[in-house]
Amino acid sequence: MFASGFADMFLFKFWLFCAFATFLIVVFKTDIVSGLVHGTFPILVVVCLHLFFRYPFTWFLERNPDFIVKDLGCGFFRPTGMVKFRTWREETFEAPFIEFDPYISYHVQPKGPVSYKLQLRHRYSGWQTAVAEVHSTQKEELYAHWDELQRYMDVSHPLPDIPALEPYRHLDPTTAEYDGAGKRQRPSDYWATLDLEWWEQEGYPAHMEKIRNFPWDTLEDQMQYSVSNLNEATMA
Template sequence: MSLQDEPLVPAEGYAETAYRADAIPEQSYAPQNDMLRGRVLETRLPWGSYLWINPTTNQYSESWFQEYLYIGDDYHDYTMINESRWSQRVDEDVYVLYRFVRFIFVIFSHLFSFVGGGGWFIFGVMAVCTILFIFAADSLLQAFAPLAIVTAICGTATLLRQLWEKYSIKFYKGNRNWSNDYAFCRRTGMVKTDIGDFPFYEFDTYIEMRVGTQGSQFHSLKLIHRYPHRSRLPHSKSSLEFDFTVGGSIAQLYAAWDMLQRYMDVSQPLPDIPQVEPFRHLDPTTKAYDEAGKRGRPATYWRDLYANSSTEELKTLREAHRAEVDSTIWGGRPDLMELSVPNYRETRKGEPEDVNDFGRFPWKAGTFVDRPEATPSADSTDQQPNDEHPR
């Protein structure tokens, strides 16, 4: 059943199951998830207590405006996020052979390209080899032939990469679409998957750390279903989970969770980000919020900003916003889910004492503190952004 066919409450435009932070229903005890053993889940992020700050990747997207201009009227159905669903999977109407050829094409064009690839490095290595062995060759043609071949290969890769970056959106429009059946659905408050639909509030959010082969560490945002006995994937021992990759610091992951919660919370307007601006009038809560003048921005604020700003100006805005996210105090907030899951506080994990400076290897000492206890009187009220522009 598509999102458009799902039953809605006529008075509000949302299903009765729609998520509200001030009305999270009581749930059963959170069981111990043995399938998480061995994973470095650094901390569990809190529900509610919004700071209304979005991650820089979404606030100042580098690609959305190009897609918006090219796709035009079809943008609503072809974008990852609209007013109804935040899709988590792309459905492609192409054959396996085409996918393989495309994979080889992208690897070749990006690896050997002079622009943004390894073309100059490969050319430099071959140039040094040519100089070293030039006197061993029988002729200059023989000496410079390998360098000429490498130059031709890297030049071709550069041209193909430019063509890919220019015309890949045409492929996107003609053969790809973001799935409505594997998504976080705002209108219903449900997370739609291949193994069934699950309430949004049944997922816990963690920051997971992985260590690379050379000791480098990577952090990602993981949404893991709290009740694995109800969401075990077929032919696997793993439980249902989603991965949100956000570039930048740990603070950017906190901002991503803040944004996703507000996206699903129908008591809040949609996050004020470029990707969903064209659809704000289609969401009842957001429409009422904007018509009341609370947004404080023109209806086409983001579209006009991108249309009238240079690349350097957008880069400056992007870096300023990144600094804002990193300087925000993300710690010390209560977790509203403690009021709905009986043993939720007992299963908690501490949070970094300083979220913004947090980043450590598992064998290094780190200071973790307990977050404040949630109280119904202080945290169950309907939250709304302050008079400043939602960020």
């Protein structure tokens, strides 16, 4: 937090403005000499911290990512079908993806805003982990998140066609075969070369409109096959 506060260009300008304001206050209350002696110190500190955290510190973190954030090996693992996450006891819990049941929880924030959270609860232990959280007006996005996660964990289908996974499509056997057969119908660098201005103005709004209008309740729940007679037990 401290480092990002000085590395970010916008925040750097803010701190520089505060330091310059301090300089003017010192000059106004004393004289120009005192202002140069005492008022320039905050400016020099802000500039030096910005240069340090923006360049050498960033260079160091890029080459030593574990210095601040330690990889605990948690996540959703497509090749093995396993899910691993940290519990509130600071323990690592691991179980097959098919043993988790999804649900959407409703949250009222202390200051009033309402949000929805997609969570996975382990059917046999009760441990749960959050997948995504959205504002109350964007609940449909959680349905899309769940559909995307199911397709990601299903090795019989190609990876979801999203920007984060595009560089790794050729590494997944099912996806590589799918793309090699021309079924993707997109260039291999589609997301990497996408016109961002077009996406922000037209592509993204149209994408969100499709999510809001999609009949999510008509999709077949793939997780029901992980438990025998699940539908019958639910209706009983």
